[in-house]
Amino acid sequence: MQFKTKLLHTHHTAENSTGALTTPIYQSSTFAYGSAEDGRARFAGEQPGFIYSRMANPTVQALEHQLSLLEGADEALVVASGMAAISSIFYALASQGDEIAFIDPVYGGTAAFLIQTLTRAGITVRRYQDDDHLLSEISPETKIILFEPITNPTLKVSDYRKVKLAAERVGAITICDNTFLTPYLFKPLEHGIDIVMHSATKYLSGHGDLIAGVVAGRKALMQPIRTIALKHIGAAIGPQEAYLLQRGLRTLALRMDAHLAGAAKVADFLASHPSVAKVYYPGLSQDPGHQVLSETINAFGGMVSIELEGGFSRAAQFLDNLNLFTQAVSLGDLESLACHPASTTHAAMDVASRLASGVNDNLIRLSIGVEDPQDLIADLEQALAI
Numbered sequence: 508m509q510f511k512t513k514l515l516h517t518h519h520t521a522e523n524s525t526g527a528l529t530t531p532i533y534q535s536s537t538f539a540y541g542s543a544e545d546g547r548a549r550f551a552g553e554q555p556g557f558i559y560s561r562m563a564n565p566t567v568q569a570l571e572h573q574l575s576l577l578e579g580a581d582e583a584l585v586v587a588s589g590m591a592a593i594s595s596i597f598y599a600l601a602s603q604g605d606e607i608a609f610i611d612p613v614y615g616g617t618a619a620f621l622i623q624t625l626t627r628a629g630i631t632v633r634r635y636q637d638d639d640h641l642l643s644e645i646s647p648e649t650k651i652i653l654f655e656p657i658t659n660p661t662l663k664v665s666d667y668r669k670v671k672l673a674a675e676r677v678g679a680i681t682i683c684d685n686t687f688l689t690p691y692l693f694k695p696l697e698h699g700i701d702i703v704m705h706s707a708t709k710y711l712s713g714h715g716d717l718i719a720g721v722v723a724g725r726k727a728l729m730q731p732i733r734t735i736a737l738k739h740i741g742a743a744i745g746p747q748e749a750y751l752l753q754r755g756l757r758t759l760a761l762r763m764d765a766h767l768a769g770a771a772k773v774a775d776f777l778a779s780h781p782s783v784a785k786v787y788y789p790g791l792s793q794d795p796g797h798q799v800l801s802e803t804i805n806a807f808g809g810m811v812s813i814e815l816e817g818g819f820s821r822a823a824q825f826l827d828n829l830n831l832f833t834q835a836v837s838l839g840d841l842e843s844l845a846c847h848p849a850s851t852t853h854a855a856m857d858v859a860s861r862l863a864s865g866v867n868d869n870l871i872r873l874s875i876g877v878e879d880p881q882d883l884i885a886d887l888e889q890a891l892a893i
Contacts, residue, residue, distance in 0.1 A: 562743075719752050786812075810874055
């Protein structure tokens with residue numbers, strides 16, 4: 508089946524006694540197992556069945572099955588947030604004395620977790636300026652490499668081919684945060700990446716009504732991540748959120764097509780506007796990442812970032828005068844959103860690291876929704892004129 512068909516025909520219900528077309532919401536914390544011997548066997552992993560919703564829930568299981576098929580993975584795990592996904596991966600796969608690497612910039616919460624929290628466990632964290640530096644300078648002790656194909660929020664492109672080569676040189680595990688692209692546009696596992704993760708709060712859900720994270724990969728890596736996430740950290744998602752996420756997935760392709768089309772038109776407008784000092788959007792032919800994405804993924808995402816001269820005060824003036832764009836963090840909603848990363852999503856980073864990542868006070872991030880692009884352009888034009 509093609510991807511658009513899979514979105515509608517790979518979900519399944521845990522039982523078919525009613526003929527319901529959507530997966531039921533199993534709003535239960537615990538499950539009866541009938542006999543003491545059945546309980547013993549289930550807890551020992553000798554017998555299938557549900558025990559406790561922190562470990563597994565029928566609604567969540569149906570969603571995980573669908574996501575594993577969409578990603579081309581042996582197994583998928585859904586957790587309570589994107590940060591729960593990131594932290595579970597690293598707590599499961601990295602140990603005291605290990606080295607891990609990431610390509611700058613990444614989401615601010617991820618950077619803060621790696622640098623401020625993971626290092627407290629005796630893990631060395633190395634940041635690389637770009638994929639070329641990673642490939643030429645990677646430490647031979649590196650165990651895990653994290654990258655975003657389109658980085659947040661400067662939309663710098665990282666070439667997964669170079670990441671894979673660097674990992675092969677040192678035997679490292681590769682992790683792709685594919686939040687910006689989704690499996691509709693890019694399936695990292697099909698290209699040799701070991702693990703893919705998402706903040707499912709964003710495009711996978713698409714409606715701004717839930718918080719969730721996804722991890723997918725081969726079984727040998729997923730089993731320790733699942734154990735850490737659910738048994739040790741307790742980062743389980745609830746059945747109501749799982750139902751909403753599965754509902755959102757059904758329209759993923761339709762929404763992404765609209766995001767992509769709108770972003771391209773908005774970026775073209777902003778690139779020609781005299782008040783805009785810089786536009787970050789890899790769909791522009793002059794963008795440094797345009798060629799790489801054209802060769803590999805052939806899609807440029809629904810995000811556009813810009814710089815306005817004048818620091819925070821000018822950025823705030825522009826943001827406060829927008830009408831259709833809502834000032835809010837997050838991204839991938841149906842509605843267009845705008846934020847100032849330096850004072851919001853990346854505020855937890857120390858100033859030197861933030862500036863080194865290109866997240867300065869002139870930067871504004873735009874999440875292009877599914878509104879008519881001409882209306883969005885008109886709103887941007889009037890806000891820039893003030």
